[in-house]
Amino acid sequence: xxxxxxxxxxxxxxxxxxxxxxxxxxxxxxxxxxxxxxxxxxxxxxxxxxxxxxxxxxxxxxxxxxxxxxxxxxxxxxxxxxxxxxxxxxxxxxxxxxxxxxxxxxxxxxxxxxxxxxxxxxxxxxxxxxxxxxxxxxxxxxxxxxxxxxxxxxxxxxxxxxxxxxxxxxxxxxxxxxxxxxxxxxxxxxxxxxxxxxxxxxxxxxxxxxxxxxxxxxxxxxxxxxxxxxxxxxxxxxxxxxxxxxxxxxxxxxxxxxxxxxxxxxxxxxxxxxxxxxxxxxxxxxxxxxxxxxxxxxxxxxxxxxxxxxxxxxxxxxxxxxxxxxxxxxxxxxxxxxxxxxxxxxxxxxxxxxxxxxxxxxxxxxxxxxxxxxxxxxxxxxxxxxxxxxxxxxxxxxxxxxxxxxxxxxxxxxxxxxxxxxxxxxxxxxxxxxxxxxxxxxxxxxxxxxxxxxxxxxxxxxxxxxxxxxxxxxxxxxxxxxxxxxxxxxxxxxxxxxxxxxxxxxxxxxxxxxxxxxxxxxxxxxxxxxxxxxxxxxxxxxxxxxxxxxxxxxxxxxxxxxxxxxxxxxxxxxx
Numbered sequence: 001x002x003x004x005x006x007x008x009x010x011x012x013x014x015x016x017x018x019x020x021x022x023x024x025x026x027x028x029x030x031x032x033x034x035x036x037x038x039x040x041x042x043x044x045x046x047x048x049x050x051x052x053x054x055x056x057x058x059x060x061x062x063x064x065x066x067x068x069x070x071x072x073x074x075x076x077x078x079x080x081x082x083x084x085x086x087x088x089x090x091x092x093x094x095x096x097x098x099x100x101x102x103x104x105x106x107x108x109x110x111x112x113x114x115x116x117x118x119x120x121x122x123x124x125x126x127x128x129x130x131x132x133x134x135x136x137x138x139x140x141x142x143x144x145x146x147x148x149x150x151x152x153x154x155x156x157x158x159x160x161x162x163x164x165x166x167x168x169x170x171x172x173x174x175x176x177x178x179x180x181x182x183x184x185x186x187x188x189x190x191x192x193x194x195x196x197x198x199x200x201x202x203x204x205x206x207x208x209x210x211x212x213x214x215x216x217x218x219x220x221x222x223x224x225x226x227x228x229x230x231x232x233x234x235x236x237x238x239x240x241x242x243x244x245x246x247x248x249x250x251x252x253x254x255x256x257x258x259x260x261x262x263x264x265x266x267x268x269x270x271x272x273x274x275x276x277x278x279x280x281x282x283x284x285x286x287x288x289x290x291x292x293x294x295x296x297x298x299x300x301x302x303x304x305x306x307x308x309x310x311x312x313x314x315x316x317x318x319x320x321x322x323x324x325x326x327x328x329x330x331x332x333x334x335x336x337x338x339x340x341x342x343x344x345x346x347x348x349x350x351x352x353x354x355x356x357x358x359x360x361x362x363x364x365x366x367x368x369x370x371x372x373x374x375x376x377x378x379x380x381x382x383x384x385x386x387x388x389x390x391x392x393x394x395x396x397x398x399x400x401x402x403x404x405x406x407x408x409x410x411x412x413x414x415x416x417x418x419x420x421x422x423x424x425x426x427x428x429x430x431x432x433x434x435x436x437x438x439x440x441x442x443x444x445x446x447x448x449x450x451x452x453x454x455x456x457x458x459x460x461x462x463x464x465x466x467x468x469x470x471x472x473x474x475x476x477x478x479x480x481x482x483x484x485x486x487x488x489x490x491x492x493x494x495x496x497x498x499x500x501x502x503x504x505x506x507x508x509x510x511x512x513x514x515x516x517x518x519x520x521x522x523x524x525x526x527x528x529x530x531x532x533x534x535x536x537x538x539x540x541x542x543x544x545x546x547x548x549x550x551x552x553x554x555x556x557x558x559x560x561x562x563x564x565x566x567x568x569x570x571x572x573x574x575x
Contacts, residue, residue: 013463013572015552017470017500018044028053038483040469041497057486059255061229067216071198072188076172077216079187083147084116091145092120093132094309095152095206096300098293102238103151103207105312106231110214114221119145122305125371129400130426130433132160141167148172149213152206155179155191156426174209178412178428203245207238208253232257233264234312240285241293243430245493254489258284268311271324285489298331301371334372341368341376345390346383359461360452362445364391364399374402374431385463387411387452393438398423401434408460414451418444465552465572467500473527481555481566498571502550510544512537522551522568530558533570546575
């Protein structure tokens with residue numbers, strides 16, 4: 001590889017506008033009596049009829065699908081009910097991220113409410129790794145467990161499933177990850193991504209799949225939705241944190257769950273909300289993903305993930321307070337580690353990567369904590385916009401890796417092409433984990449880069465900001481903002497609407513605020529609006545030197561000295 005003499009610059013974005021049917025936009029605008037920018041956003045999202053828009057703006061848990069549409073659901077429920085009747089020990093086996101932690105806590109609560117003797121097991125990320133482990137299976141069997149139900153893991157655990165069977169454990173797998181060519185040997189496999197599973201929504205998070213099992217148990221036990229609806233706050237937390245599409249059932253679950261979260265009866269979750277300073281505030285995707293979820297994730301990233309489950313299971317206010325504060329502290333420690341690893345990873349790219357040749361980034365170091373490399377990989381992508389895999393080297397000669405993708409690139413497919421280099425791997429289009437021998441990392445780097453180059457073009461290495469509609473500044477009214485707010489919860493598949501305003505002038509000189517953010521005041525000659533561009537501080541020279549700019553932005557509210565006004569939250573700038 002070449003060694004650049006200058007630091008690698010941040011990749012600048014291109015701005016494009018979605019193409020929509022103007023006649024449909026006019027029709028939706030008339031039928032819903034909404035401004036043209038709103039109608040344009042709705043049509044761009046495939047909402048082209050009055051009824052579709054009505055369902056979108058009014059998500060209802062009554063519209064959830066029948067859980068028994070899953071091929072193996074009846075088999076799973078029958079076995080669980082038999083275990084409860086016989087007084088058998090049941091274990092819920094979860095993953096250590098927020099999706100797995102919330103799924104574990106939710107299902108344990110439901111099973112205990114139904115009278116089950118139920119415990120749980122979460123693997124230690126640092127010593128056991130992801131998913132079902134030999135250690136976990138043996139420990140549960142020795143502890144008298146006879147039925148294991150996985151949540152958010154298990155779909156690729158062929159060897160562990162075989163061990164469970166050998167030890168006399170019945171295994172029910174509930175997962176949402178991509179299966180391999182064959183399924184693990186289990187009593188039942190409930191995963192919407194399994195071919196022929198029968199379920200119409202393949203985008204559920206792990207906690208969403210676990211909820212479908214809870215729904216089915218409620219039906220079989222003659223109970224109503226009150227058995228599981230109480231835990232929709234946990235479902236929303238896990239769903240949002242796992243960055244799955246907030247469409248279909250996920251939109252319904254997140255919407256209902258965020259509404260419940262503000263007045264949650266879960267003592268631990270309520271205390272975490274309070275400690276994070278969110279009490280009394282509207283809770284939706286952003287505060288959940290960026291303020292609550294990282295605290296629960298931090299426990300698993302730095303060691304024992306059970307603290308997150310115990311927070312969500314405890315009925316003791318003192319314990320809830322202790323767990324909440326411990327998790328917040330762990331998250332602060334994690335952020336310090338993140339910052340150091342990110343700085344070192346970016347420096348590694350500057351020393352070792354040739355942006356002409358290297359369409360991917362594969363790096364590793366013994367000092368990089370394996371619990372944060374996934375987060376840091378996402379940060380590296382924000383800067384360089386290339387599929388990125390970071391590895392943490394162990395003393396055993398193995399390197400544990402975590403990868404993240406860019407839009408339009410299927411990470412797992414590319415890794416599968418290189419699988420002969422790997423000891424193990426798994427994941428999906430956007431994220432994956434793997435283990436490689438350190439002496440084969442260079443080989444993997446070359447093969448992965450080749451796989452990336454064969455799947456994308458050079459244009460894919462430029463981040464694209466897609467605006468839903470082009471607007472005039474006069475369109476940006478409080479009424480527009482109020483209607484857009486009803487489109488929440490936002491997330492993948494239903495991102496916060498982005499607009500484009502062209503040919504704007506600076507009313508005042510742009511300035512950097514908070515070390516790395518760009519503050520602007522923009523005008524089209526008749527209307528003026530403040531704009532904030534987070535992370536754009538290094539672009540101030542380009543922006544200042546441009547007499548006119550076009551900006552892609554979302555419409556946000558800004559409160560200052562008790563005064564609330566609209567502002568542009570900038571996603572892209574073009575001269």
